[in-house]
Amino acid sequence: MDVLQLARWQFGITTVYHFLMVPLTIGLSVLVAGMQTAWVRTGHERYYKMTKFWGKLLLVNFAMGVVTGLVQEFQFGMNWNAYSRFVGDVFGAPLAMEGLVAFFVESTFLGLWIFGWDRLPKRVHLACAWAFSLATVASAYFILAANSWMQHPVGVDFVNGRPTMNSIWAVLTNNTALAAIPHTIAGAFSVAAAFLVGVAAWHLWRKRNGDDEHRNVWRTSLRLGGWVGVVAFAALAITGDTQGKLMFEQQPMKMASAEALCHTEQPASFSIIAVGDVSKQNCEDVKTFNVPALLSFLAHSDFKTEVKGVEDLVSQYQAKYGTNYPDDPALGELAGKPIDYTPNLPVTYWGFRIMIGFGAISAGIGVLALWLTRKGRVPDSKWFPRLALLGIATPFIGNSAGWVFTEMGRQPFVVVPNPSGVDGVWMFTAQAVSHLSAGEVWTSLVALTSLYAVLGVVEVFLMRKYVRGGVEGVLPPPRQDESKTDSLSFAY
Template sequence: MDALDVARWQFGVTTVYHFLFVPLTIGLSVLVAILQTMWHRTGNERYLKLTKFYGKLFLINFAMGVVTGIVQEFQFGMNWSDYSRFVGDIFGAPLAIEALVAFFLESTFIGLWIFGWDRLPKRLHLAAIWAAAIGTNLSAYFILAANSFMQNPVGFRINPDSGRAELTDFVAVLTNKVALVTFPHTLAGAFLVAGSLMVTVGLWHVMRNRDSADTGAYRFATKLGSWVVLFSSALVILTGDIQGKIMTEVQPMKMAAAEGLYTTESPASFSVLTVGSLDGSRELFAVKIPYLLSFLGTGDPNGTVQGINDLQAQYASQYGPGNYAPIIPVTYWSFRFMIGFGLAAAAIALLVLWSQRKGRTPTSKWLLRAGLVMPVLPLLANSFGWIFTEMGRQPWIVFGEMLTRDGVSRSVSLTEVLTSFTAFTLIYAVLAVVEFKLLVRYARAGVPDVTPQTDDDDTDDAERPLAFAY
């Protein structure tokens, strides 16, 4: 083990951990805004209760996401300084816009929303949560644009004197074909997570507090969350199909690794299960669906999909000697876990809707147990999706331009990287416990009382101190 191995592990662990909070923040921001819009338009107190209830869960998650996201920035300078020097001119633009525009927009209007209850006019207060939701989604786009450059470098040139990548076309970076399809795919995955949490919390209250005066609100939240999950699942499949075709075009090795396809095939079959040799050089046994991989990769059932061995020979000739295939078992199984966990969440949402048809109240303990684990499923799907995306690009840190081994900081020792890795992992473990306990505590507490409070004194409202709205 050397500093490169530990640095990769550290970035992988911190990135996956951070992304546990990102999709929930993205999805819940919009769902809370929708609930408040429904209250604003109808005046129905049920929607106000749900807005404040899920809004509190959103704020807990948002705060934790900010804390864990800061570490991502540190690592570029600590462990990946050579990579930062190479792409700094390109990465600086979208990340600066994300921080100065999207994140500040998001944070500012979240503050106004938190402390603006009964102080801001209703329309302005509603606009605040929508502005925060828009800022959250803009943040995602600019970050994905930066990541998409690593998958499909565009809009740059290599300075022959410095050896650095220099930005030549910022519009090309923002309109990278990989970014344009990754963004809706990521948003769909985010709503899958947010909808699942809404289902879980609502279903728990519907089944455990059947005589509650707020049962109607919980039933609505459960149904809304279920429909969000089903719609998001369909969108994930649609955008994933488009993404697969673009991936076949710009990163054919990643597609071949996702399917364990060792030899070029036309037509190519989709592998349901493949067992390869220990050295990852050939297929030993496979269960396949004819023509499906060709259709997924090219849109043509008889299309040609290049295999790992042929691509390895091509890259060795183009870039020089070396192994240009990722770790096949990781890409193969992470791709399938991503799909499987997402479909499982959609199946539970369908069962939840069926159990509440015609006003029925679900009673199955198995359904409740499935509902309780439901948010974990799309979180796992999202995590495995990113593991596949990043591991499938290996050994490149910027595809075709810079190898991962060339991006690590040369001055950082193994001991230093191990120390920071251990510290961050322990801190993240503590934060995970805090996040889980806070979410469970406030989820079990249920919707708040929104009965207007009357003041017994004559203190002017403008002189009252600001207070947290919940």
């Protein structure tokens, strides 16, 4: 593989790995703050135990997220320094806000929350939990604002061959970002919900034949996860529709490739599934099962509008951005070669369906959990906890597939042209890579992938340890000189 392919593989591996931790941290931090709120307001012991147990798992995941996330910003300088020089005047601002504002707030209030048990007044301690959880959302906001600028550049002038920011407000209120943020947060709640359902179902099953003083903790957690999962999927559907309509306007090639729509259609059908090789642009060998006119509705909210196919869009892109890469030695083997404006169709087509399908499976397990625990019931069949444990993976897979689709669907651009933006504010991925040797990138790729594999083992070990330990594993033995409620207090 050449340097460009290696750099893309490295960024993809490290980013997808890091994003496994991010949605669980975001969703679980808000849910843990809600559990603590319920405890402070009602005084019910089960909410206290829920806060302690799920809070411990949140801390493990957050720590791993911080460690794996450190590489992400450094990678721009390591493998993508040409990109960094091109977008630095714009991209640096939201990243700095994420680091200096959101992350510092997260760390500060998380520290107060960890060490504030028995030291801070209850409501002050609760405020720290909410400050931390809201800071995680703010952190996601700034990162998504930066990513959305790559997808839809706004708020800039083009000066001396580089975009220069003229409005931070335009960058932060980019309509692409405003659509991506609620969709991403809904996905985070879906991940946290599945995690609650899976772990709680396993604990209920493990002690099904004996007395379990914490059964109400697991049942309440199970139902909370079920409700959150169902609501999150509904939010994903609504926000995803909004995001899709924007993509049809801003990145029509991405959405055409999501449908493997090779030829323009009016009205356009939505493909449920395809049989055959969708990467063949003539589509002659592909058999699809379609819903008539649905794609036109998803694109433009009516059942009649034309949706352009890949072949027509390629012609438009060639006319506007050229048929060949510049004859620049910095582009290596691609210098002067034809530009392939078509994304990897199998990845975009199936990634889009994996995203939707696994999200729906996760919501379905949530509905099942609510049904099996209705009217005080506790699930007593062995298949449900197994299904729930497997279900933990479904929103993770859906989230990852969604991001792979989002990033690979914009190729060959690393900064996508804004159809109504400033001319020149776009960049091919091939132009963005650093001038490194393949051996240098191989070295960092192997080193980082190996490090992440070790961290993965550590994450699984710690999560498994505290999950198996249950509530008892996060609460100290009672002290004789304190009341029952106070004896439950514990500093992480």
